[in-house]
Amino acid sequence: MALLKLATVMTVVLFLTAGCGFTGGDGDRVLGGDGSTARNLVQRDLDQLARSKVRVSTTSDDRYQSRFVEIFGGTTGQDVRAYIDQRIQHFFGEADLRGAYVTPNPVNTGYSQNLFHQETVQAVRGASNIGMGIWFQGLIDRNVITLHVPSTGQSLRVESPRAGIMEVGPGYRYSTVSNDGLEFVIPTEYRQAILVHEARHSDCTGGTTEAALEIARNATDIRQFAETYPRLSCGHMHVFCPSWHKFAGLAACDKNPWGAYAIEHVYAGAVASADGDYITYKMMQYVRNDTASRLLYVNEGPSGSFDISRLLDLEFGRPNMTTSGVVAE
């Protein structure tokens, strides 16, 4: 097989969570074009940030406000927009990626082999950062992979963790039907939290090393990779939740501080009571509950403690928002 279907590579991001140095295409943000509703919705959400419709609530917990500033560099939606712009430049709807492929064909390692098996799983994803996944596969392969998207006529050479290519799936939605059968328009903050999460995956914080990549190359499967790969903060990859966790066996937990769930948690906590909108507040409260429950470094399980304050009070240090690539040991 000369070309690897993108669906295979996209599954990488089910496991990875990863930053801006895109070197291909025309450098424009890929929005609009074919009128994809998903991309239009992303554009709307980004515009709302740019207009600072969202900002840190002065009534939220001081710690959330402080961490928000450290992460986004300010208190306004424009700051959040800049954070996202730095990390994601290309948004593709599901339809855009039909027929997409990568070259050269990725090396079939234990890591990627496992991903082949997941090809049949047609995920209804809200969003995923496929740029990071493709870049990391390129590191494993000692190669630079190019993503070809025939529907938009683009070829994106992925040379950086911040290539910033994101798939926006049908789960990224405008509304949902509540349990009593009424359509409810989802507040934009909820979707922006997803963008904030995905953007964090574009940060290769602390970099990776050749030795670490060798471990990745030798991993027999994705689980072994997750258990042995020592540089999970590069791409802020999720790990499989442990046996005691309600999400046991799912790659839906974070082992290292200030990963994508933590950044999303802070975002939700800081804007939660913005505009005094009660339903938005409750939704973001749920987002905080959900993301907090996935932080293994503050959630020690049934016999341990659960203390999100440890993160907010900087027991694990301040969030490092930088990115890198392959570094020396």
Place this chain on the structure above:
Amino acid sequence: MSLRLLLFILAAVMVMIWMVKPHRESTTQATPSSIEVPVADSPPRDRTVASVRAPARSSPPPSPTPLAQAPSPPIREGMPKLDEIREEIARDPHSPPLSGLRFTIMIAQRMQKAQGSEEESRKLFAEVEDCARNEDPASSVPSLQAVCLQTAREIVERYPGLQNRFDEMMAKAEPEAAAIAREVR
């Protein structure tokens, strides 16, 4: 005589317009212009939009009419089971599960409906008390039970007489749910 009648009608119409105007503004707020941007698998457009811009947390006003007329399913019945949540996470590990979001919307709407009525608030308290009860740990979802506990705490802030029951709720809840509720305010 007919001129006075005409003036009376005109004045009445103006008063009616004046009375209706704030409601119209509110409706506009509740239905953003972006309503023209449904996603591919959105429900049919002709469904009732229950609410978009909800009231302030501190004093939620009465719910909009369509919501007030809608039947309220018991909260416990609307609570997604762990299997459902796990299935959603397996498909999309990067987003909070939508079924959990829907459940949260239901509770938030009930809070709005109960606003200002001690009787309704107490009924709601009993329901969130029920959903926070850790009867089936194998199928419970701590982040959702925590929403019930957090909602109960909001009710207690208005009706402190329920404090003891809330303390009892926290003590009997799944430890992780109670811990999340304590930590996330």
